[in-house]
Amino acid sequence: MSRLTWILGLISAALFAVSALAGTAPVSLGESLAALAGQGEAATRTIVWEIRLPRAAAAFAVGAALGLAGAGLQGLLQNPLAEPGVLGVSAFSALGAVVAIFFGLAAVSSFAVPVAAILGAGVATVLLAAAAMRGAGSVTLLLIGIGLSSFAGALMSLALNLAPNPYSLADLVNWMMGSVANRSWADIMLAAPALAIGAALVLASGPGLRALSLGDETAASLGADPKRTRLLVIGGTSLLAGASVATAGTIGFVGIVAPHVMRPFVGHDPQRLLVPSALFAGIVLLVADIAIRVLPFQQELKLGVAAALVGGPVFIWIAARMGRSRS
Amino acid sequence: MISVNALSVSLGGRRVLEDVSFALGAGGFAALTGPNGAGKSTALKALAGVAPVEAGRIEIGGAPAASLNALARARQVAWLAQARPVAWNLRVEDVVSLGRFAEAPEAYDRMGKEGRAAVDGALAKADAAHLAGRAFQALSGGEQARVHLARLLASPAPCLLLDEPCAALDIAHQLSLMETLAAEAASGRAVLVVLHDLELAARFCQRVLVMDAGRLVADGAPGEALSSEVLGRVFGVQRSAGRQLIRGPR
Numbered sequence: 296m297s298r299l300t301w302i303l304g305l306i307s308a309a310l311f312a313v314s315a316l317a318g319t320a321p322v323s324l325g326e327s328l329a330a331l332a333g334q335g336e337a338a339t340r341t342i343v344w345e346i347r348l349p350r351a352a353a354a355f356a357v358g359a360a361l362g363l364a365g366a367g368l369q370g371l372l373q374n375p376l377a378e379p380g381v382l383g384v385s386a387f388s389a390l391g392a393v394v395a396i397f398f399g400l401a402a403v404s405s406f407a408v409p410v411a412a413i414l415g416a417g418v419a420t421v422l423l424a425a426a427a428m429r430g431a432g433s434v435t436l437l438l439i440g441i442g443l444s445s446f447a448g449a450l451m452s453l454a455l456n457l458a459p460n461p462y463s464l465a466d467l468v469n470w471m472m473g474s475v476a477n478r479s480w481a482d483i484m485l486a487a488p489a490l491a492i493g494a495a496l497v498l499a500s501g502p503g504l505r506a507l508s509l510g511d512e513t514a515a516s517l518g519a520d521p522k523r524t525r526l527l528v529i530g531g532t533s534l535l536a537g538a539s540v541a542t543a544g545t546i547g548f549v550g551i552v553a554p555h556v557m558r559p560f561v562g563h564d565p566q567r568l569l570v571p572s573a574l575f576a577g578i579v580l581l582v583a584d585i586a587i588r589v590l591p592f593q594q595e596l597k598l599g600v601a602a603a604l605v606g607g608p609v610f611i612w613i614a615a616r617m618g619r620s621r622s
Numbered sequence: 623m624i625s626v627n628a629l630s631v632s633l634g635g636r637r638v639l640e641d642v643s644f645a646l647g648a649g650g651f652a653a654l655t656g657p658n659g660a661g662k663s664t665a666l667k668a669l670a671g672v673a674p675v676e677a678g679r680i681e682i683g684g685a686p687a688a689s690l691n692a693l694a695r696a697r698q699v700a701w702l703a704q705a706r707p708v709a710w711n712l713r714v715e716d717v718v719s720l721g722r723f724a725e726a727p728e729a730y731d732r733m734g735k736e737g738r739a740a741v742d743g744a745l746a747k748a749d750a751a752h753l754a755g756r757a758f759q760a761l762s763g764g765e766q767a768r769v770h771l772a773r774l775l776a777s778p779a780p781c782l783l784l785d786e787p788c789a790a791l792d793i794a795h796q797l798s799l800m801e802t803l804a805a806e807a808a809s810g811r812a813v814l815v816v817l818h819d820l821e822l823a824a825r826f827c828q829r830v831l832v833m834d835a836g837r838l839v840a841d842g843a844p845g846e847a848l849s850s851e852v853l854g855r856v857f858g859v860q861r862s863a864g865r866q867l868i869r870g871p872r
Binding site: 373502503505506507508510511512513515516517518519558561562563564566567577 | 667671672692693695696697699700705706707708709710711712713716717720721724727728729757794800809871
């Protein structure tokens, strides 16, 4: 592991500890620390171990999944603005969740919404993979992604229009804004297999991504398999995006910003970018979630809103810089 | 080392290579030349395995190319494309280490001793050792061309294919490139290089292949393959009294 990975890992661990100490419940720092060590009152232990830590783990896991997916897709599409949102995977995943809510499946089983979100991402994956198998290039994939995003967006609007009662409307809004509040270990365990497989697939694409930097033809002549790399990244990012939407709803921009910040530290190498981007994006969402808990708003700010408030301007800044360097 | 038998290739429904046959053994150093659109680049691509073979047969290292997977082929043949995009602002040594992708797909700082030595040696041969550590996109066009050359030389493949490697190089670096390639051939590699500069080809290569309209129309020692008959018929040029190439009746 590189030094950068170690540093980011240590920061993550430290933030987990901070996360266990921060919250609205009237628990003192000493009590929280004792509970973290497994001591003190049962109620405090529950607050720390069953409310704060799962929430922190969810924020970190979702961030890391989005950061890894963003870095993988950017490497594949050779575009620093790519992320699961761009390929329409997040939108389809959210659509799956929204459909589950709209048809009342959420009331039937607590697993309905997460499973629907992963299935939604799967639908987008299959479409993208089919295009990739037929040799679609990066630009084609981006265009398909734009189409998928718009289509999913339209269907979600339709669902909003047809929502039978205001409760489900509130649910929908909740889902589309993104949050990790009240997540349990069970929610995380449900997403864990998809996250693990997705991460393994994207990490396996690493060397192929660096070879693809020289273009498809040269990469192929070097012994890399551009088609396989494309499938690994598309399959992996779909799982990562689906699982993260299932856990926290749609949270944008982290997947774009984290690789952008980390790139200079790894010599712009798309392979070495993967792990640091995941850790950094995890850290960003951990910090954002801690900030949300501490900020004195009457109603808690949504994590997705906080991410977009910071990430949106950064996105525009990156896009503007790209435009300048190309002209 | 490589042999091509009755090779035909079509791209976009158009025949761009028609019945091309030649062979190049270990230690051979041949120039491939011809007017624009003659099919030189396509011939190299077919050898590198990135253009579809429509008919005919390619053998690499004695084995039919069709029987080799991408990795096995990359261990035999290294190809420097005419278009050389680099998507990210990679470090120079990471670009060069990609030349050894088929051996170990590692970035430079994760490579073993042998890999690093090969990368360093290749950078030195391409007169680019001083560029190590620099960001690729900050280099000049000629420097980038030398880094790509180093990437090719870092590969241990016994067959090197180069598509217009002299483009963007100043005259001194063109000459040193040709000397480097001649040395590679002398060390036992087969080197096939697409050149537009007929003087360079005649001076450095043992053999010149001339293509025109998808066909191989001349193949032999420079004096023979670049005879005034071929120059006139294929290129529409002739030698002036001062031995310079000038435009002539086609």
